[in-house]
Amino acid sequence: NAGVTQTPKFQVLKTGQSMTLQCAQDMNHNSMYWYRQDPGMGLRLIYYSASEGTTDKGEVPNGYNVSRLNKREFSLRLESAAPSQTSVYFCASSEVASYDYTFGSGTRLTVV
């Protein structure tokens, strides 16, 4: 099925470890996003890529890096995980200038 695929679905990290969350979309969308969802906070934008080759900071970029590997793939890297980064992470994609985002099913990350 067409959509946004995120891997892994679940991950437990120790403080200080690094990891990369992978995201791929097969809808030929130009724009891609990384959000985090925390209880009582809703979805907050970490980084986005308006088009292949560009990335920009969102509301909460500190502690994260991103790579737009190609049009399909947008990865999120935690270089040194902290307990405050325990969250559910959602990747999304959209056409340019569209509010109709297609979200992946999320990655639940726990940092202990």
Next chain:
Amino acid sequence: DQQVKQNSPSLSVQEGRISILNCDYTNSMFDYFLWYKKYPAEGPTFLISISSIKDKNEDGRFTVFLNKSAKHLSLHIVPSQPGDSAVYFCAANMGNFNKFYFGSGTKLNVKP
């Protein structure tokens, strides 16, 4: 501080009745508003939108109302169905489709 607020974490409604979900925002520069619906273990999906030049938009059983003077947005679902049970997020932006600010969500339970 959150710019988009959903002050009711949960709402319970009887099947067939009206569900009203509320959202408040603080930034008068917001000019586009959305509602997304999220089922457990899935990513959010787009439901309905409204531009600041309108005060009402309908799509089937779903109607969004915008009161700019009060900085208030509401989603009406009539009639409510058990399949509508989900978490509903409102979101807003100011001319940048890549940067939406989401509320914390309201969990709707429609009882059969």
